[in-house]
Amino acid sequence: MPGPVVILENVDMIFGEGASDQVHALKEIDLRIEQNEFISLIGPSGCGKSTLLRVVGDLVQPTSGVAAINGKSARQARLDQDYGIVFQAATLYDWRTVAKNVQLPLELMQFSRSEKESRTQAMLELVELSDFAGHYPWQLSGGMQQRVAIARALSFEPSILLMDEPFGALDEMTRERLNLELLNIWRKTDTTVLFVTHSITEAVFLSTRVIVMSARPGRITADIAIDLPQPRNAETRSNVRFFELETTVREALRVSEAGDQPERKAA
Amino acid sequence: MSEPRQRFWAPAVILVVLVVLWESLVTAFNIQQFLLPKPSAIAGNLVQVAALDASVSGEGEDISLENRFFTVLPADLSPEMQASLQEAQWLAFSLGGRTFLLLRGNNLTPILAASWFTLKEALGGMAMGTVAGIAVAIAAARWTATREALLPFAIAANSMPIIAFAPIMNNWFGLDNPFSKMAIVTIMIFFPIMINTVRGLVSVDARSLELMRSYAASDSEILVKLRIPNALPSLFSGLKVAGALAMIGAIVGEYFGGPRIALGVFITQEAALFRFASAWAAILVACLIGIAIYLVILLAERLALPWHPTFRA
Numbered sequence A: 001m002p003g004p005v006v007i008l009e010n011v012d013m014i015f016g017e018g019a020s021d022q023v024h025a026l027k028e029i030d031l032r033i034e035q036n037e038f039i040s041l042i043g044p045s046g047c048g049k050s051t052l053l054r055v056v057g058d059l060v061q062p063t064s065g066v067a068a069i070n071g072k073s074a075r076q077a078r079l080d081q082d083y084g085i086v087f088q089a090a091t092l093y094d095w096r097t098v099a100k101n102v103q104l105p106l107e108l109m110q111f112s113r114s115e116k117e118s119r120t121q122a123m124l125e126l127v128e129l130s131d132f133a134g135h136y137p138w139q140l141s142g143g144m145q146q147r148v149a150i151a152r153a154l155s156f157e158p159s160i161l162l163m164d165e166p167f168g169a170l171d172e173m174t175r176e177r178l179n180l181e182l183l184n185i186w187r188k189t190d191t192t193v194l195f196v197t198h199s200i201t202e203a204v205f206l207s208t209r210v211i212v213m214s215a216r217p218g219r220i221t222a223d224i225a226i227d228l229p230q231p232r233n234a235e236t237r238s239n240v241r242f243f244e245l246e247t248t249v250r251e252a253l254r255v256s257e258a259g260d261q262p263e264r265k266a267a
Numbered sequence B: 001m002s003e004p005r006q007r008f009w010a011p012a013v014i015l016v017v018l019v020v021l022w023e024s025l026v027t028a029f030n031i032q033q034f035l036l037p038k039p040s041a042i043a044g045n046l047v048q049v050a051a052l053d054a055s056v057s058g059e060g061e062d063i064s065l066e067n068r069f070f071t072v073l074p075a076d077l078s079p080e081m082q083a084s085l086q087e088a089q090w091l092a093f094s095l096g097g098r099t100f101l102l103l104r105g106n107n108l109t110p111i112l113a114a115s116w117f118t119l120k121e122a123l124g125g126m127a128m129g130t131v132a133g134i135a136v137a138i139a140a141a142r143w144t145a146t147r148e149a150l151l152p153f154a155i156a157a158n159s160m161p162i163i164a165f166a167p168i169m170n171n172w173f174g175l176d177n178p179f180s181k182m183a184i185v186t187i188m189i190f191f192p193i194m195i196n197t198v199r200g201l202v203s204v205d206a207r208s209l210e211l212m213r214s215y216a217a218s219d220s221e222i223l224v225k226l227r228i229p230n231a232l233p234s235l236f237s238g239l240k241v242a243g244a245l246a247m248i249g250a251i252v253g254e255y256f257g258g259p260r261i262a263l264g265v266f267i268t269q270e271a272a273l274f275r276f277a278s279a280w281a282a283i284l285v286a287c288l289i290g291i292a293i294y295l296v297i298l299l300a301e302r303l304a305l306p307w308h309p310t311f312r313a
């Protein structure tokens, strides 16, 4: 059995260290993620969820501590193209068509022409956008753009999918549909997912584990295993256990925010 | 939607109204032609219309069209006159029983030749200025230190009247050497192109950059696949500014001296000889060339940036 996909040990992230406006974004973060887990990060705004994701993805370097990804440094993992990233904004390139946007990582990773085309086609089918291959991003709705971003992130089969509130800007209906789509994709591949969200329901529905964080400084305050049966579907939402777990997460969030108070006063 | 049509018709109507107003005011107040020639006199230098009227008799005498836009001629013209009309004629058409001849104006050939000469200077300077501007912009975008050292100078230079260097360029490269005008145009164009391109290359969305980083893209891949496409819209705004400056730079450069064939020299000479209508005609052609350059850039932009918001119907 391979080792954990993500190991964070004693990670601290301080922005503007020493300056009067320094921000202690992450404090003493310890986290292990095994292959094929679906982890949600949840916590109050500004608690460091995005920062944690960015540390894992080597988009920022932690002030101290160790980040090991697939048994390598985060940097090496990035150079090995282990990450697929989806942000809250789709971040498509305006000058590329839908198909060309999905192909972007494939171009950079020197996939053969036929491979590029077959993968792009397969990905667009997966997110049900085959008919829009030739469209430009501005011709798509927000939900469609986000699906393109997901297709782009998955096209090269990254071992880790980092998603920062990918459905945050979408309406409830679209979000639920994309949740199911994402779970489908996740089941079909051995991707490990690290997913930031503000929605308790979404976190419980999708995840195998929910990590709760508190703010100032950002810390992990709870690690809740979600033992709902797989595969998750519409019935999952009416499962009694689903509500219990929602309550557990909500309680953990409340405690984490309450625990936040003295810290803030002290600061 | 009638909008594109309206966009064409509204300015066209305004233009016609202005020209008619100009013509009638100059006539009504009997304004001296050296102050302001009539539009018809200006146009007459380029194009002339002659109407052959059978009811008028010229008895074979020699009639001069001068530079009038519209002349009525007797039908029984002398053979020499007929030959010269034939030579200048573009087309003949009948309207209401009269025959009209559309003729080449006396100054059309010299003005077009001069325009072509000056256009080549403008385009040559534009090509050099654009290439240099883009090259420096890419270097500046790549090396932050270069950019920070260079940009204040570029912005200061961009607000300087670079045309003031025209006599010096004339001196450096020689009055009759077209390169002296190209050099002025190059310098004039360099700054707007460079500043706009740097802006486009640098103002890349932070998330887009992170995406590239996450794919382990190299700097040159980021340049080609992200920065340059991102800079195209602002490069085109720079080109539009440059297109307007190019003709100005070349013509004003020629005002300070140049070969007789140049448009700026033509304009100053005609003005010095009190042939103002002809000078105005040359200016009109210069304006039309300026507009044509702008339209070509607009077309190129449309072809290069089909995705750009301005073209989203």
Ligand SMILES: Nc1ncnc2c1ncn2[C@@H]1O[C@H](COP(=O)(O)OP(=O)(O)OP(=O)(O)O)[C@@H](O)[C@H]1O
Pocket (backbone or CB within 6 Å): A015, A016, A023, A024, A025, A044, A045, A046, A047, A048, A049, A050, A051, A052
């Ligand atoms: N590049 C940066 N420079 C300085 N401070 C930063 C930077 N990035 C994040 N921070 C600070 O770190 C803290 C955590 O930010 P982060 O974006 O990780 O929060 P978050 O949990 O993702 O919030 P949200 O839920 O609102 O997205 C915030 O106080 C933020 O101001």
Ligand SMILES: [Mg+2]
Pocket (backbone or CB within 6 Å): A049, A050, A051, A164
């Ligand atoms: Mg965030």
